[in-house]
Amino acid sequence: MIRRPILPALLLLTGSLVAQTPRGTLVMAVRQEPVAPVPYIGPSTAGNADVADQLFLRLATLGSGARTTGDDALVPELAQRWIRRDARTVDFLLDPRARWHDGVPVSAADVTFAWDLIRTPVLGVDQAPYELIDSVLALDARTVRVRFRRPSAEQVYTAGFLLQPLPRHLIGTLPADSLGSSAFARGPVGNGPFRFVRRVPGSSVELRAVPDFFLGTPGLRRLVFRLIGSTDAQVNALLAGETDVMAEVPVTALDRVAARRDLRMVLTPGSFITYVLFNAKAPGNPDTEHPILAEQRVRRALALALDRSAIAERAFGPGTQTPTAVRSQAWYWVGGGQASGAADTAAARRLLAEAGWVDRDGDGIRDRDGTPLELGIIYPVQSSVFAGIAVQLEQAWRRVGVRARLEAIDGAVWIQRRRVGQFDVDIAGAYQDPSPSSLAQSWSCTSAAQPGSSNVGHWCDPEFDRLRTTATTGPDPVAGFRAMFARMANWQPAVVAGAPPGRVAVHTRYENVVLRPSKPWTALWQWRVRPSAMLPRDR
Amino acid sequence: MIGWVLRRTAAAVALVVLGTIVLVVLVHLLPGDPLTAIIGDRAIDPAARDALAARWGIGRPLPTVVADFLRNALHGDLGTSLAEQRPVATILRERLGPTILLGGTTLLVNFTVGLFLGTWSALHPESRRARAIGAISLATYTIPAFVIGLGLVWLGAIALPWFPAGGASDPLLDPEAGLVAVLLDRAHHLALPLLTMVLATIAVPIRQQRSAALETAHAAWVVAARARGVAPRRVAWQHVWRPALSPVITLLGLWLPMLVSGAVFVEAVFAWPGIGSLLATATAQRDIPLVIGTGVVVILLVQVGSLLADILQRLLDPVQRTA
Numbered sequence: 082m083i084r085r086p087i088l089p090a091l092l093l094l095t096g097s098l099v100a101q102t103p104r105g106t107l108v109m110a111v112r113q114e115p116v117a118p119v120p121y122i123g124p125s126t127a128g129n130a131d132v133a134d135q136l137f138l139r140l141a142t143l144g145s146g147a148r149t150t151g152d153d154a155l156v157p158e159l160a161q162r163w164i165r166r167d168a169r170t171v172d173f174l175l176d177p178r179a180r181w182h183d184g185v186p187v188s189a190a191d192v193t194f195a196w197d198l199i200r201t202p203v204l205g206v207d208q209a210p211y212e213l214i215d216s217v218l219a220l221d222a223r224t225v226r227v228r229f230r231r232p233s234a235e236q237v238y239t240a241g242f243l244l245q246p247l248p249r250h251l252i253g254t255l256p257a258d259s260l261g262s263s264a265f266a267r268g269p270v271g272n273g274p275f276r277f278v279r280r281v282p283g284s285s286v287e288l289r290a291v292p293d294f295f296l297g298t299p300g301l302r303r304l305v306f307r308l309i310g311s312t313d314a315q316v317n318a319l320l321a322g323e324t325d326v327m328a329e330v331p332v333t334a335l336d337r338v339a340a341r342r343d344l345r346m347v348l349t350p351g352s353f354i355t356y357v358l359f360n361a362k363a364p365g366n367p368d369t370e371h372p373i374l375a376e377q378r379v380r381r382a383l384a385l386a387l388d389r390s391a392i393a394e395r396a397f398g399p400g401t402q403t404p405t406a407v408r409s410q411a412w413y414w415v416g417g418g419q420a421s422g423a424a425d426t427a428a429a430r431r432l433l434a435e436a437g438w439v440d441r442d443g444d445g446i447r448d449r450d451g452t453p454l455e456l457g458i459i460y461p462v463q464s465s466v467f468a469g470i471a472v473q474l475e476q477a478w479r480r481v482g483v484r485a486r487l488e489a490i491d492g493a494v495w496i497q498r499r500r501v502g503q504f505d506v507d508i509a510g511a512y513q514d515p516s517p518s519s520l521a522q523s524w525s526c527t528s529a530a531q532p533g534s535s536n537v538g539h540w541c542d543p544e545f546d547r548l549r550t551t552a553t554t555g556p557d558p559v560a561g562f563r564a565m566f567a568r569m570a571n572w573q574p575a576v577v578a579g580a581p582p583g584r585v586a587v588h589t590r591y592e593n594v595v596l597r598p599s600k601p602w603t604a605l606w607q608w609r610v611r612p613s614a615m616l617p618r619d620r
Numbered sequence: 621m622i623g624w625v626l627r628r629t630a631a632a633v634a635l636v637v638l639g640t641i642v643l644v645v646l647v648h649l650l651p652g653d654p655l656t657a658i659i660g661d662r663a664i665d666p667a668a669r670d671a672l673a674a675r676w677g678i679g680r681p682l683p684t685v686v687a688d689f690l691r692n693a694l695h696g697d698l699g700t701s702l703a704e705q706r707p708v709a710t711i712l713r714e715r716l717g718p719t720i721l722l723g724g725t726t727l728l729v730n731f732t733v734g735l736f737l738g739t740w741s742a743l744h745p746e747s748r749r750a751r752a753i754g755a756i757s758l759a760t761y762t763i764p765a766f767v768i769g770l771g772l773v774w775l776g777a778i779a780l781p782w783f784p785a786g787g788a789s790d791p792l793l794d795p796e797a798g799l800v801a802v803l804l805d806r807a808h809h810l811a812l813p814l815l816t817m818v819l820a821t822i823a824v825p826i827r828q829q830r831s832a833a834l835e836t837a838h839a840a841w842v843v844a845a846r847a848r849g850v851a852p853r854r855v856a857w858q859h860v861w862r863p864a865l866s867p868v869i870t871l872l873g874l875w876l877p878m879l880v881s882g883a884v885f886v887e888a889v890f891a892w893p894g895i896g897s898l899l900a901t902a903t904a905q906r907d908i909p910l911v912i913g914t915g916v917v918v919i920l921l922v923q924v925g926s927l928l929a930d931i932l933q934r935l936l937d938p939v940q941r942t943a
Contacts, residue, residue, distance in 0.1 A: 126660075258675050317777065318786050321784070496661045
C-alpha cells in the first residue's frame with residue numbers, strides 16, 4: 082500500500098527536474114542574415130523575423146485553431162488577460178512575471194513605445210494591418226488600453242498579435258532613424274524564451290534559453306540560426322546532419338528527405354500562396370480599364386483553361402490546394418471552396434467567343450477589332466517555380482487561342498513593375514497574414530486608390546468590400562469570410578496556382594514538436610530532445 | 621625603376637578613381653526601385669516612402685552622389701548598407717577573411733601545383749601522365765563549378781560524411797576553443813570549397829604554363845645550355861621554367877579580382893560567407909551602397925593585381941628592368 086504512491090511521486094519529481102533544465106540544441110538555416118532581429122526597427126526579412134520571434138513576445142498569440150475572430154481566439158503571452166470595456170475599447174493586463182532579459186519588468190510604457198514606433202514614417206512599417214487601432218494608452222504600469230476605430234471581431238487579434246512591446250528603458254531615447262543601426266539592434270535584449278548570445282557575421286546567430294522564462298522552462302538549451310542562402314545548400318546541410326529542421330522543403334528534395342530515417346516531415350497549414358494576378362487596368366495606366374482583362378468572362382475563361390491541380394502539384398508537390406479564392410491553407414478554419422482543378426477548355430473557348438474574341442485570321446490566336454488576344458506574363462527570373470508556372474500558363478492558354486508573352490525579369494525590376502502596374506498578368510507569391518481580413522490590403526477599393534499599396538492590379542469591387550466589413554462586424558465572422566471568398570471566386574481577379582502545405586522536415590530526436598500556423602517557430606521553446614537520442618551537440 | 625613604379629602607381633590610382641566614378645554612375649542607372657533593399661515588395665504609403673528616401677539620401681543628383689562618395693571614401697567611409705543598415709566597410713571587413721581564405725588558397729594551389737604540373741607536362745609532352753593531366757584538368761574545367769561543388773557535397777558530406785556541407789566554420793564550436801581547434805575547424809570547412817575551386821580552375825595555369833614552357837623549351841639559350849652539358853633538372857627549372865613565368869605572372873595579376881568575385885556559385889553551394897555571394901545578394905536586392913562598396917574593392921584588386929604583375933615582370937625580365 083505504501084509503495085504505490087511513492088513511485089509516481091518519484092517519477093513526478095524526476096520529470097519536473099528534467100523539465101527545469103533546458104537541454105539540447107536546435108540548428109536551423111535562415112536565408113537572410115539576421116543582422117537586426119528586432120520587430121519594426123530591423124530590416125523586414127524572414128531571417129530577422131525568425132530570430133525576433135524567439136526573442137520578443139506578443140501581447141497574445143494565435144491558439145491552435147489559428148482563429149483570429151472573437152475576444153477568446155488568442156492565447157495570453159505578455160498580456161495575462163484582457164477585458165473588454167466597450168465595443169471599441171479593450172484593456173490588456175500585462176503579466177507581472179514578464180521581464181526583459183536585463184531583469185526589468187515589461188511595462189505598459191513598452192507597449193505604447195512600440196505603437197509610437199509603428200507610426201514613425203522613417204521606419205517604413207506598413208500601416209495597413211494596424212488600420213483598426215485608434216490609440217494605445219498606458220493606464221498604469223501594467224494596463225494598456227487600446228481604442229479601436231470601429232467595432233470588429235478582430236480587435237483583440239489586431240492589438241494582441243500585431244503589437245510587440247519593445248524596451249523603452251533601453252532605446253526610448255534613441256532617434257528613430259538610428260535604431261536600425263544601434264547596438265541594441267545588433268545585440269537585442271528581448272523578453273522571450275531565448276536570449277541573444279552572439280552573431281558571427283556571415284555565419285550564424287546563437288540564442289540561449291532563459292531558464293526562468295515566466296511561461297515555463299524552455300525545453301531546448303540553445304538555438305543556432307545558420308545563414309544558408311541557397312535552397313540547395315539548405316537541403317544539403319539538412320541531409321548532412323548540420324541542421325535539424327528545414328521549413329519549405331522544395332518539391333525536388335521531398336524524396337531524399339523521406340528516405341532518411343533520422344528525419345520526419347511535419348505538415349502544417351501553410352500561409353504561402355502563389356497566384357496568377359490579372360491587371361484590372363491598362364499596364365502603367367491606372368485610369369484606364371485593361372482592354373482585355375477588365376472583362377470578367379475573359380478572366381474566367383483564362384482560369385478555366387488551366388489545369389490548376391497539375392500546375393499546383395508540379396510546382397509544390399502533393400497536398401497543395403487550389404482554392405477558388407486567393408487564400409492559403411492557414412485560413413483552413415474558415416473553410417471555403419476548392420477549384421475542381423482540371424481544365425475545361427471547351428467552356429473557356431465558349432466564354433472567349435461570347436466576349437467577341439474569335440480567331441478571324443486563322444493564325445491560331447483569337448482577335449477582336451483587329452487586336453490579337455495577347456497577354457504579357459511577368460515573373461522574377463530568380464524563381465524557377467514561377468518560371469515553371471509561366472510555361473504551363475503559356476501552353477494552356479495557347480490551346481484556347483490566347484498568346485502569352487513570357488517576360489522573365491530581374492527581381493528588383495519585377496517589384497518595380499508590379500508597383501506601378503506595368504503588366505498584364507503577374508505571377509506572384511505571398512505569405513498571408515493570419516486574418517482573412519488582410520485581403521483588403523491587396524483587393525479592396527480603398528487599397529486600389531492608395532498609392533504604394535499591395536493592390537497592384539487595382540482591383541475594386543464594392544460588394545467584396547462590403548462583405549469584408551460585415552464579416553468582422555456581423556454575428557458570424559466565419560460565414561462572412563466564406564461569403565467574401567465566394568464573391569472573390571466569382572469575380573476572378575486572380576487564379577490560384579497553388580496553396581502548398583507548410584512542410585517542415587524535423588530531426589526525429591525532437592519531441593513535443595509544436596508548429597503554429599502562420600508563425601511556425603513561435604512554439605519552439607516547447608520542443609524537447611529525447612534524452613535517449615541526444616547528439617553530442619545536445620549535451 | 622623607382623620612377624617607373626611611381627608613374628605606374630599614379631596611373632593605377634587614377635584608374636581606381638575613374639573606375640569608381642563609372643561604377644557609381646552605372647549602379648545608379650540600374651533599373652529597379654532603389655528602396656527595394658529596405659521595403660522589398662511590401663506595401664508602403666507615400667509618406668513613409670518619402671521619409672525613407674530622405675533618410676537614405678535616395679534621389680539626390682548624380683554628381684552630388686559621386687562627389688559625396690569619393691569624399692567619404694577617402695576617409696574610409698563607403699556608405700551604409702540599405703538592407704543591413706550597417707557601414708559597408710564593416711560588412712566588407714567581416715567578409716574579407718573568408719574571401720581571402722578561399723580565394724587565396726585557390727590561387728596558392730593553382731600557382732604552385734598548377735605551375736609545376738604545367739612545366740612538368742611541357743618537359744614530358746609525350747608521356748601518359750602528361751596526357752592524363754591535360755585531359756583531367758580540361759574535363760574538370762568544362763564542368764561548371766557549382767556542379768562540381770554539388771557533386772563533392774554529395775560525396776564528401778552526405779554519402780561519406782567526412783567534411784561539412786557548408787559554412788566557413790562550425791557555429792557550434794566553443795567560442796573559447798584554442799587556436800589549433802579553430803585552425804583545424806577552418807581547414808575542415810575549407811576542404812570541399814577549395815577542392816571545387818581548384819578543380820574548376822587549375823586547367824588555366826596548367827595549360828598556360830605548359831604552352832609557355834613548351835615555347836621556351838626550344839629557345840636558343842635552352843639549346844645552348846643543353847649543349848653545354850647543363851644538368852637536365854637545372855635546364856628545366858632555371859632555363860625553361862623561369863623565362864616561361866612571364867605570361868603566368870600576367871595571369872596571376874588578372875586573377876587577383878577572383879579573390880572577390882570569382883567564387884559566387886561556389887560560395888552559394890557551400891554557404892561560404894564571402895564577398896562574391898554578398899555582391900550577388902546586394903545586386904539582387906538593389907542595395908546600392910553595398911554594390912558600390914564591393915565594386916570598389918574589386919576595382920582596387922584589379923589595379924593592385926595588375927600593378928604587382930607589372931612590377932614582378934619587370935623584376936624578372938632584365939630587358940624591361942634596364943629599359
